[in-house]
Amino acid sequence: MEKLRRAMMFVPGNNPGMLQNAGIYKADTVIFDVEDSVLVSEKDAARQLVHNAIKYITYPCEVAVRINHITTPYGRDDLAAILPAKPDLIRLPKAETAEEIREIDNIISEAEVRNGFPQGSIKMMAAIETAKGLMKAYDIASASPRMVALAIGAEDFLADLKTTRSPHGNELFAARSQILLAARAAEIQAIDTVFSNVNDEEGFIAETTRIKELGFDGKSVINPRQIKLLYKIFTPTEKEIDLAERVLAAYEEAKAKNSGVIALNGKMIDVPVVTRAERVISYAIALGLRKGGQ
Amino acid sequence: MAIVGIGQAGTLESSDIMVTISPSEGAMGIVLELQSPVVKQYGRHIEELIVNLVREQGLTDVKIFANDRGALDCTIKARVLTAVARSKEHHA
Numbered sequence: 001m002e003k004l005r006r007a008m009m010f011v012p013g014n015n016p017g018m019l020q021n022a023g024i025y026k027a028d029t030v031i032f033d034v035e036d037s038v039l040v041s042e043k044d045a046a047r048q049l050v051h052n053a054i055k056y057i058t059y060p061c062e063v064a065v066r067i068n069h070i071t072t073p074y075g076r077d078d079l080a081a082i083l084p085a086k087p088d089l090i091r092l093p094k095a096e097t098a099e100e101i102r103e104i105d106n107i108i109s110e111a112e113v114r115n116g117f118p119q120g121s122i123k124m125m126a127a128i129e130t131a132k133g134l135m136k137a138y139d140i141a142s143a144s145p146r147m148v149a150l151a152i153g154a155e156d157f158l159a160d161l162k163t164t165r166s167p168h169g170n171e172l173f174a175a176r177s178q179i180l181l182a183a184r185a186a187e188i189q190a191i192d193t194v195f196s197n198v199n200d201e202e203g204f205i206a207e208t209t210r211i212k213e214l215g216f217d218g219k220s221v222i223n224p225r226q227i228k229l230l231y232k233i234f235t236p237t238e239k240e241i242d243l244a245e246r247v248l249a250a251y252e253e254a255k256a257k258n259s260g261v262i263a264l265n266g267k268m269i270d271v272p273v274v275t276r277a278e279r280v281i282s283y284a285i286a287l288g289l290r291k292g293g294q
Numbered sequence: 295m296a297i298v299g300i301g302q303a304g305t306l307e308s309s310d311i312m313v314t315i316s317p318s319e320g321a322m323g324i325v326l327e328l329q330s331p332v333v334k335q336y337g338r339h340i341e342e343l344i345v346n347l348v349r350e351q352g353l354t355d356v357k358i359f360a361n362d363r364g365a366l367d368c369t370i371k372a373r374v375l376t377a378v379a380r381s382k383e384h385h386a
Contacts, residue, residue, distance in 0.1 A: 015307075016307075016309045016310045016365060016369040016372075017307065017310070019369075020366055020369070044380070045304070045372070045373070045376045048303075048372035048373075048375050048376045049369065049372040049373075049376075051372070052369070052371050053368055053372075056366075056367065056368035056371075057366075057368060
């Protein structure tokens, strides 16, 4: 089953207190940020801090680093400083072309060889934050086998679109749909944007419910408080888990018997139904509602 | 190696350490002044960590002022290395 990335929590890269506690909030992924949350004059300090945090602190979750864009004066230095610490994932902001992804892929490959890391062990994801990037979403998503997810960065995207964020989110509907389609076509995950008003729980729940319905795998979050709320929405009900288990059991049974057609309670079970059931079970395991290895 | 510039990194926030490295007056070796709320328990460990790091960076005659706010070793290391790099930048 694929790695769950329901909550990807941003952590400012130049804040030691936040970096050392980042692992306690049960986010699926922590994203140490050396981009927007770090002043230009502190980029060097943030790189060192993030490098050493990854190297010496054991995090119970996936560790990603959001680097500065590769065309800025900081992107290459970010990679040079951070890759030797072996983050699990590099997140590129403001992705606009497949070439950028391939360029970073090459830099990561060289670093893996230099540091003796297994080839392909450092993954990548990219955030689409401009109309130009959105037009190339599929190319970006499929530019490298390292790519595991495509995200949307709403604030920059809406500024580019010359509009603002609304409670109903209509202004993001087209972009979210396109990103989801591109990610699915490239067989990678789709991650929604941050919800920046941490005091508006109702708004966060409404938005998260919407993006889950659309098919998103998870959401970037900026505050630990949002994680619990998000997981509640991404939690399958006991009824759903029970049904998924029965579907998988029927599927396994049919496979063992070399039976082509499977039915459960008179309903035909085909591959999409099995895939959906696997997804429900992977959420149930991640949430401790079922034991792993089933 | 001695330096002519001053390098500073870190903040006075909790879990951080502010490290200031400046040129020493003459060949005085590495002179460290450490302030820390945990100086009794970990003072010697922090001092050794800082001095060894500075030495590894090729510096022999510098003054270091470290104001610790309960930083982990990895934070101390990051701040010292940044301060050293910044002092060398100023030198260049």
